[in-house]
Amino acid sequence: MIKHHVSRLRRIAGIPSGLALAALATFYLLVNAVTYESAQVGGAAAVWGVTALSMAATGLLFARWQRSVAPALQPALDQPGSLRLGQRRGVVVLVGLDSAEPGTTFLRLLETASRIEYLALIATPQTELRAVVPTMITRLLPRSGRTVPASRIRVWDQNSAESLASVEQSISEAIAWMTRHGLHPSEIVVDASKGRRSMQFGALIAADHLMVELQYLAADWHQLDNRPRAGSEEFSVVREHWRTVGPGAEPLNA
Numbered sequence: 001m002i003k004h005h006v007s008r009l010r011r012i013a014g015i016p017s018g019l020a021l022a023a024l025a026t027f028y029l030l031v032n033a034v035t036y037e038s039a040q041v042g043g044a045a046a047v048w049g050v051t052a053l054s055m056a057a058t059g060l061l062f063a064r065w066q067r068s069v070a071p072a073l074q075p076a077l078d079q080p081g082s083l084r085l086g087q088r089r090g091v092v093v094l095v096g097l098d099s100a101e102p103g104t105t106f107l108r109l110l111e112t113a114s115r116i117e118y119l120a121l122i123a124t125p126q127t128e129l130r131a132v133v134p135t136m137i138t139r140l141l142p143r144s145g146r147t148v149p150a151s152r153i154r155v156w157d158q159n160s161a162e163s164l165a166s167v168e169q170s171i172s173e174a175i176a177w178m179t180r181h182g183l184h185p186s187e188i189v190v191d192a193s194k195g196r197r198s199m200q201f202g203a204l205i206a207a208d209h210l211m212v213e214l215q216y217l218a219a220d221w222h223q224l225d226n227r228p229r230a231g232s233e234e235f236s237v238v239r240e241h242w243r244t245v246g247p248g249a250e251p252l253n254a
Helices: 002-013 017-073 081-085 105-112 125-129 132-144 164-180 197-209
Strands: 090-094 118-122 153-156 188-191 213-218 234-237
Touching: 081 105, 081 213, 081 234, 090 105, 090 164, 090 197, 105 132, 105 213, 118 132, 118 164, 125 132, 153 164, 164 188, 164 197, 188 197, 197 213
Parallel strands: 090 118, 090 188, 118 153, 188 213
Antiparallel strands: 213 234
């Protein structure tokens, strides 16, 4: 625990280990020298006076440091992705090799999408070899408590993980399938939390062209621990096209 806190302080200050140790030793010697000199000159009263002055100066410096560091520690997510996801009726999901693992993004997505009626899965032959899609449908979907009829679930599983064009076409077909069933573009979202980078770019191009919003699961970055902040995961919309979600939604640029 002590090592962890020391590491955090070093990361803030950007001080190498040897220099930090030398600075600590110097500070210790300086404190002892000032205490000894104060005792020689003014006795116990002088020692306590110097101590009080040092504590006040330390408190002031700490307060200034806290004000400078605090903004970097505050949550930064401000996109209402999770709130909007709860209103979506159709979800298009990029499937990754780990999409069927416990605690994965897909389960969180289903738990948040309380009004989901249509589900499209954009997969690759590699995910099919690992039976990722069947596991998502037969295990994770029931576990989430959501019910989506089999007739409203479609899978595009012949996409190349390295091909931007094939994923773009599959995403476009999935969105067209949902709109044919009466869904407004604002009621559809493409989730790009998983998949290769080329798949995500293809999804972004297709979604943006059809005025459908794209989201991913994001988290605040803890600047001191240099890792995602625990419990801060939220779905974030990459680019908003609509003011609200629903058949009467107005575009933002209207």
